[in-house]
Amino acid sequence: MNHDIPVPALGPQGEVMAHAVDACVHCGFCLPACPTYALLGDEMDSPRGRIVLMKEVLEGALPLADAAPHLDRCLGCQACVTACPSGVPYGELITSFRGWSEAQRERSPLDRAKRAGILKILPAPKVFSVAARVGQYAKPLAPLLPTALRAPLDLLPERVPAMQPQPPVTLARGRRRGRVAFLAGCAQQALTPNFNAATLRVLARNGIEVVLPEGQGCCGAAALHTGAREEALRLVRQNLAAFDPEQYDAILSNAAGCGAGLKEYPVVLHGLPDEEQARAFAAKVQDISEFLAGLLHAGELEPFLPTSRPLSVAYHDACHLAHAQGVRAAPRELLRAIPGVTVVEVPEGDLCCGSAGTYNLEQPELANELGVRKARNILSTTPDLIASGNIGCHTQIGSHTRRQGSRVPVLHTVEVLDLAYRGEL
């Protein structure tokens, strides 16, 4: 659409934003894909509406404070990107906009403290683990607390597992077919250590040596998507220094949000001296399911043991896998490769579960409504197992299915594969 965004004044990120605004023809095809439009039914809480709001703030036609509530309600799920025939890079727009506008936001001291807390605790596994343990004991008090404090407690599992040590190098079993670098992730190390353990076992079994490069840190997505651009830049550069793409066949992540974050590095560094380096890095990044599906296609994936009984697996598309990375087929193909598994599709499968990074903490009411709806949709397929490729979805879906009285296990896709290799499905 037409705009008067002062691009030169905004710098390289201004180019990113202006390009996205340019590309939007305001056709409205994104509306039915948007979770907040589905819940609220108004134009300002749709992708098309938000693009107009951002455009007008950038043009100086609308005060940021007027647009902010609607922009804050965006989950960043990027379902609109999948739905958009015009190719608007909405994800790049909202991320860049949040980075640009954060400095101008007027936030209460409490709000600032909460955001700083999240950004400090989330990327630090050890701190997070301690916080989760404290939270676990505070859980019974949850009903007495205000929503903002209740939301994180509600998300915690009943029992926070012990942290598991992660070897810096996991050797390949049998003939070595490849060598990859692995991003260990943050919160999931504390909440679901088995994600990484299962990943290392599955890769090793397939002859892949896995390196956890020293000095790696948080992928930076949480900081980036909440507008903490400086912090995000620091983390991005830390990882660029830690991972040398030339040394590995691939750089793997098993968290959809982190994988999407890593693939976003060239956009974050657009116009900066290390943009090229980010490009070389991002070209090597793959989700664990993409990498394993590559082995499957090449006929090199070790066969799975059959399940003990026919199993119906409801596969949930994490937004950051399906919409942000366009990875839909790979996890399904891998699950179907297990003899005895049937993959079932979830009604409204494209609709976000409501977890979306820190959304649960910042927009607890909307997140809750989406979580309830997602759990109901998944359980309507009466699955034996629920599989997904993202820690956020995992926590959200587990918490809501349990609340709806279900005991169906919620697993990471790679955990299902690991169990299949061990003959425990």
Place this chain on the structure above:
Amino acid sequence: MSFSPRKTALTPGSGAPKPRSKGTPDNPLAAELTRSLGPRKVLSNPSERRNYRYDAIQFGATPLAVVLPENTADVVTAVRAARAAGVPVVGRGAASGLSGGAAPALPGLVLSFTRMTRLEVFPQRREARAQAGVVTLSVTEAARPHGLIYPPDPASFRTSTIGGNLGENAGGPLCFKYGVTGDYVKGLQFVDADGDVYELTRDAYDLAGLLIGSEGTLGLITEATLRLTPPPKYTRTLLASFAEVGECAEAVSRAIATGAVPAKLEFMDAACTNAVEDYLALGLPRDAGAVLLVDTDGDDLETVEEERALVEAACREAGGTVRRAATDAEAAALWQARRSVSPALGRIRPQRMNEDIVVPRSALPEVVREIRALGDASGLPVVQFGHIGDGNLHPNILFDPRRESSEAVHDLAHRIALVAIRHGGVLSGEHGIGTMKRPFMREAVDPVTLAALWDVKRALDPAGRLNPGKILPDEDVEAHAHP
């Protein structure tokens, strides 16, 4: 039976924050509306109001207030408040329209129907009763369990609302065999400029027919009774490619001359095919000058196959090559491709002038070739696609307002419209006249007929408060819309 559509806005008891204006209404109209309807149904902040001034083509004037009615009584209250304030009223569905119809030409009241989503299906009567804000596709979704469908299928059917479809008398690929929206309306309820409510059937004077396609200039449609039909048992799909668009049009004329009645006959030229291919990567023939997409359907498989064979033969005779869709999934993908054409054109230029002409089928080859030639001579990218079986073509002029002159675009649009008129065609098949084609109306409609249209408008809306600046060329009220 009652059906709750999936996209229910604001379900009762929803814990989610409701859209509401926190600021003080900055004008008397918003204040009055907030008093009578409550803050939940009225939007008055600038950020809210400015998001209700566009459709899929045009940006118009910022409304003074936006009302999200939940029932007909709310519409009546809002219309009366606007009358008392002496400001215009524009109805709006999902704003996926392509002629500027829902973009206000003047500041006033916008009524957004997205919360009026009640939908009931009456299988015995093969009817549905839908409020204006019901999303088009959900009518078929609700009817299907009863062995019924709602055939009108505009490209935007996942987004667009029944109210908007009625306002524009929307068509779609299926209209070649099954007809347009208006053919499926048994009755409707509307609110006039004074806030009076009418229940129309199609008996006596077909006033419902008058309201359908009137783009909200004669009344605000609040509910409709829609006709449902059983879906055909069998459907077969084929894709034919041609070296140039004229051949494609010839194939269509030949196919229809053989007596075949395909369900859908759609075409897109090379630029459209490539824009869609960039989006969906389906393996469409990128180097073909034009492709034709055809469905034959019916309850008798032999006839369906026979019709497909007739169309195939016609395509080959016109110089085309034919590919059959092997599976339902392949057919569905091809139709998704066709439905995505219009917005996918944004990949070529950020803006477009969108034509919606209808010409006699006998003139199709000549018309598409003339338009192709006009485009080539202009230096502006002109693409063509549309419901070619009906002679309903959508030539689009793509442009970048920062690089290409709007006079040149407008001039070319005018010349394309004149091609249609010269061949005995009309200015709009389904998108409406809106503000886009309003300037060409004097050439398309003779003065006596235009005067009659004006008489009708004055009879139903004497003060000119309903969607002013649309359809009828008017010396007094000039549209302040800007692209």
